[in-house]
Amino acid sequence: MIRYILGRVVSLLASLVVASLVIFVVIEVIPGDPASYMLGINAQPDTVAALRAELGLDVGRVPRYLHWVSGMVQGDFGTSYTYRSPVAGMIADRLWLSLPLALYALTLSTLIAFPAGIYAAARRGRAGDLAVMGATQLGVAIPNFWFAMIMVLIFAIKLRWVSAGGFPGWDKGLWPAMRALTLPALALALPQAAILARVMRSALIEMLGEDFIRTARAKGLSAGQVLWRHALRNALIPVLTILGLQFSFLLAGAIIIEQVFYLPGLGRLVFQAISARDLIVVESVVMLLVFAVIVVNFAVDLAYALVDPRLRVRA
Amino acid sequence: MRPGGAPSRRGLIIGGCLSGLFVLAALVSFLWVPYDIQGLDIPGKLQPPSLAHWLGTDHLGRDLLAMIMVGARTSIAVAVLAVGIGMTFGIPLGLAAAGLRGGWSDEIIMRGNDLVFAFPALVIAILITAVFGAGAVNAIIAIGIFNIPVFARLSRGAALGLWSRDFILAARVAGKSGLRISAEHILPNILNLMIVQGTIQFSLGILAEAGLSYVGLGAQPPTPSWGRMLADAQTLVGIAPHLALVPGLAIVLTVLGLNLLGDGLRDALDPKLRGGRR
Numbered sequence: 001m002i003r004y005i006l007g008r009v010v011s012l013l014a015s016l017v018v019a020s021l022v023i024f025v026v027i028e029v030i031p032g033d034p035a036s037y038m039l040g041i042n043a044q045p046d047t048v049a050a051l052r053a054e055l056g057l058d059v060g061r062v063p064r065y066l067h068w069v070s071g072m073v074q075g076d077f078g079t080s081y082t083y084r085s086p087v088a089g090m091i092a093d094r095l096w097l098s099l100p101l102a103l104y105a106l107t108l109s110t111l112i113a114f115p116a117g118i119y120a121a122a123r124r125g126r127a128g129d130l131a132v133m134g135a136t137q138l139g140v141a142i143p144n145f146w147f148a149m150i151m152v153l154i155f156a157i158k159l160r161w162v163s164a165g166g167f168p169g170w171d172k173g174l175w176p177a178m179r180a181l182t183l184p185a186l187a188l189a190l191p192q193a194a195i196l197a198r199v200m201r202s203a204l205i206e207m208l209g210e211d212f213i214r215t216a217r218a219k220g221l222s223a224g225q226v227l228w229r230h231a232l233r234n235a236l237i238p239v240l241t242i243l244g245l246q247f248s249f250l251l252a253g254a255i256i257i258e259q260v261f262y263l264p265g266l267g268r269l270v271f272q273a274i275s276a277r278d279l280i281v282v283e284s285v286v287m288l289l290v291f292a293v294i295v296v297n298f299a300v301d302l303a304y305a306l307v308d309p310r311l312r313v314r315a
Numbered sequence: 316m317r318p319g320g321a322p323s324r325r326g327l328i329i330g331g332c333l334s335g336l337f338v339l340a341a342l343v344s345f346l347w348v349p350y351d352i353q354g355l356d357i358p359g360k361l362q363p364p365s366l367a368h369w370l371g372t373d374h375l376g377r378d379l380l381a382m383i384m385v386g387a388r389t390s391i392a393v394a395v396l397a398v399g400i401g402m403t404f405g406i407p408l409g410l411a412a413a414g415l416r417g418g419w420s421d422e423i424i425m426r427g428n429d430l431v432f433a434f435p436a437l438v439i440a441i442l443i444t445a446v447f448g449a450g451a452v453n454a455i456i457a458i459g460i461f462n463i464p465v466f467a468r469l470s471r472g473a474a475l476g477l478w479s480r481d482f483i484l485a486a487r488v489a490g491k492s493g494l495r496i497s498a499e500h501i502l503p504n505i506l507n508l509m510i511v512q513g514t515i516q517f518s519l520g521i522l523a524e525a526g527l528s529y530v531g532l533g534a535q536p537p538t539p540s541w542g543r544m545l546a547d548a549q550t551l552v553g554i555a556p557h558l559a560l561v562p563g564l565a566i567v568l569t570v571l572g573l574n575l576l577g578d579g580l581r582d583a584l585d586p587k588l589r590g591g592r593r
Contacts (some may be wrong), residue, residue: 141570146563
């Protein structure tokens with residue numbers, strides 16, 4: 001087990017190093033250099049020279065990469081050129097919106113998908129199953145940002161139950177903040193719930209065909225007891241894996257959904273940075289998102305090994 | 316397992332018709348559109364659907380049916396090219412990894428795949444746009460790169476299963492090289508699977524293109540695209556809901572059609588693969 005964990009940790013670190021190299025190189029391939037790119041074509045040579053010095057572009061690429069990485073490890077992402085403030089602080093402010101939004105969506109997605117998947121598996125082949133499967137087919141086909149717009153149209157513009165966008169801030173209390181995040185989270189959760197419900201259904205159906213289920217039935221357990229006590233517990237392994245992987249997609253998806261609801265999250269930050277050519281902010285946000293995906297995958301791998309001892313041997 | 320064979324057969328037909336309809340609309344738009352989408356008609360803006368404009372007009376008075384038809388070109392072109400990139404790089408990589416199974420080259424290819432997987436299409440698009448500026452090509456590259464590991468993993472998995480089969484052993488005994496076996500025996504046998512996955516990635520590509528264009532990382536005006544149409548509709552959705560409904564439904568119906576087509580094709584092409592899609 002220790003060897004397995006060590007192997008995974010080495011692989012995690014290698015992935016992070018290579019990912020940071022890729023991002024650094026992409027930012028570096030800009031025609032000309034980042035300083036003149038950020039300032040535009042009309043910039044004075046001395047302004048460009050000053051920015052070059054400020055960004056540390058005077059030194060070679062290798063020391064610059066090492067400086068960037070060692071800074072990030074210590075929580076220093078550099079200083080934004082347009083905002084003149086530390087990038088780490090800006091990202092932290094926005095994460096207070098994007099992260100809870102993604103977690104909220106993950107919770108909703110689970111609350112929708114688990115009952116739907118279990119119900120469909122229990123009614124396999126009958127009308128209830130077909131209805132759930134039809135709904136999930138539709139769920140994966142609907143773009144979440146369009147679903148968000150339709151919800152704004154119905155609940156904010158027509159019914160006036162909620163505001164069409166914006167975020168009051170957590171300091172105004174939990175309830176108003178959660179209220180502002182409910183439609184965005186629901187929009188994010190829908191397609192993920194559809195996928196998760198399908199995985200839950202097929203994992204359960206596969207389990208229900210196993211020998212130990214037949215044994216449980218033969219012992220005289222009712223269909224419900226077999227489903228809840230034996231099949232569900234084992235079906236949870238693949239479901240939890242997908243659930244973990246979905247978190248990173250939700251974090252990235254939040255960037256698009258934030259645009260629909262004018263939420264001041266990571267998405268707003270990165271799009272403003274792109275139009276302001278603030279490469280340091282773009283670089284940092286991208287690294288953060290990729291970091292999140294890699295770390296979540298690592299955690300899922302570990303959790304999987306804890307639950308299923310057979311996997312430890314594979315390492 | 317799907318309950319009975321009939322629904323999937325029906326799905327194949329419905330899916331084929333739906334996706335065929337949009338491909339047809341895109342093709343027809345090269346020859347004919349109901350109205351010129353370059354010509355603006357400000358007095359006739361935001362009209363609801365009518366006999367003159369079947370799907371209504373947008374905020375610049377352009378006919379929405381014509382915009383949907385021309386927009387279908389963008390969606391289909393981006394998605395097809397992105398699937399093309401994924402297949403062109405992914406399948407050979409997967410076949411090579413399976414051919415060299417267990418070796419360090421296999422390990423490197425698969426770890427490389429894992430790494431690409433850590434870069435969602437949106438993140439790649441953000442990076443490319445930040446460096447090279449926005450455009451439909453970014454969307455193609457971003458979605459295409461994301462497709463590579465999908466095809467590499469799938470083809471490696473399918474090829475690994477084939478390498479232990481007798482007919483491959485016979486080919487090896489006959490002295491064929493790993494490269495020839497991969498090209499002559501493995502590839503034709505996994506092609507059906509790749510076509511099915513291609514249909515699914517095609518539908519995901521349409522969704523991704525719409526999302527990227529919506530946030531301004533994909534097709535740029537004046538190129539019509541379904542995602543851009545939705546972005547334009549956002550502030551007007553209260554006054555003219557059809558602006559959001561029309562392009563959104565176009566996306567939903569196309570993606571639904573392609574997914575049904577993919578499921579149906581899988582069942583039709585390979586009965587062994589029959590089962591609930593994950």
